[in-house]
Amino acid sequence: MSEMVTSPILIVDDDETFLRVLQQALKHADVPAVSARTPDDALAVIREQTFDYAVLDLNIDGHSGLNLMKELLQLQPDCQVLILTGYASVASAVEAMRLGAMDYLCKPASVSDIIKALKLEASEETVLEQNDIENEPSEDFQPMSVKRLEWEHIQKVLVEHDGNVSATAQALNMHRRTLQRKLQKRPVEK
CATH class of the missing domain: 3.40.50.2300 (Response regulator)
Incomplete structure (x- = not known):
């Protein structure tokens, strides 16, 4: 209500x-x-x-x-x-x-x-x-793309490290600048 x-x-x-x-x-x-x-x-x-x-x-x-x-x-x-x-x-x-x-x-x-x-x-x-929006027909389930899965994984690790980009990059075994570049991009659709 x-x-x-x-x-x-x-x-x-x-x-x-x-x-x-x-x-x-x-x-x-x-x-x-x-x-x-x-x-x-x-x-x-x-x-x-x-x-x-x-x-x-x-x-x-x-x-x-x-x-x-x-x-x-x-x-x-x-x-x-x-x-x-x-x-x-x-x-x-x-x-x-x-x-x-x-x-x-x-x-x-x-x-x-x-x-x-x-x-x-x-x-x-x-x-x-x-x-x-409730009246729109729902689409059939489609699995996530590899790029979307990567995005989701990065976000999960970022949350685990309280938003600390340096710690997240280290945990992902990725250079900090590479991670920053990936974070600046819009997430890919499914």
């Missing part, structure tokens, strides 16, 4: 344009929001204000959004956290959910997707703009 938002939603992302667009769209949907661009800025806000909901990027200026989520949930255990990422993987999604995230969305996620994931009431206009 949807609920009306009374306290602002915390949005933490290092992409200033994304923050501005999301905050404006949420305002248009009558959903108040407070934003931060770094984990330190977010923690300062978290210590001064209570949030029922938070939208955190998985990679915030080179820092793990999962580490920020752990700190947020220690300070505000009732906060519902949605993780957003441009580099989705099964391993990072599982880890986010294991650590307490309520949901996990891939960028670019629309405001409607975010509101739906947070189970919030939105203005009628926003609800009408949502795509009815």
Whole structure:
């Protein structure tokens, strides 16, 4: 069941344009929001204000959004956290959910997707703009490609090393620059 938002939603992302667009769209949907661009800025806000909901990027200026989520949930255990990422993987999604995230969305996620994931009431206009994804026919299962399997494995090892690229490269027996190059690429589809 949807609920009306009374306290602002915390949005933490290092992409200033994304923050501005999301905050404006949420305002248009009558959903108040407070934003931060770094984990330190977010923690300062978290210590001064209570949030029922938070939208955190998985990679915030080179820092793990999962580490920020752990700190947020220690300070505000009732906060519902949605993780957003441009580099989705099964391993990072599982880890986010294991650590307490309520949901996990891939960028670019629309405001409607975010509101739906947070189970919030939105203005009628926003609800009408949502795509009815549930009614789309599901595709038959297809195994992942080798490149996608590699991407998933890299993400799993990265999560195991708390986002530390150097430690991950060492564990994968890969040069750090090679790993960074692979991480900068968009994940391949199945």
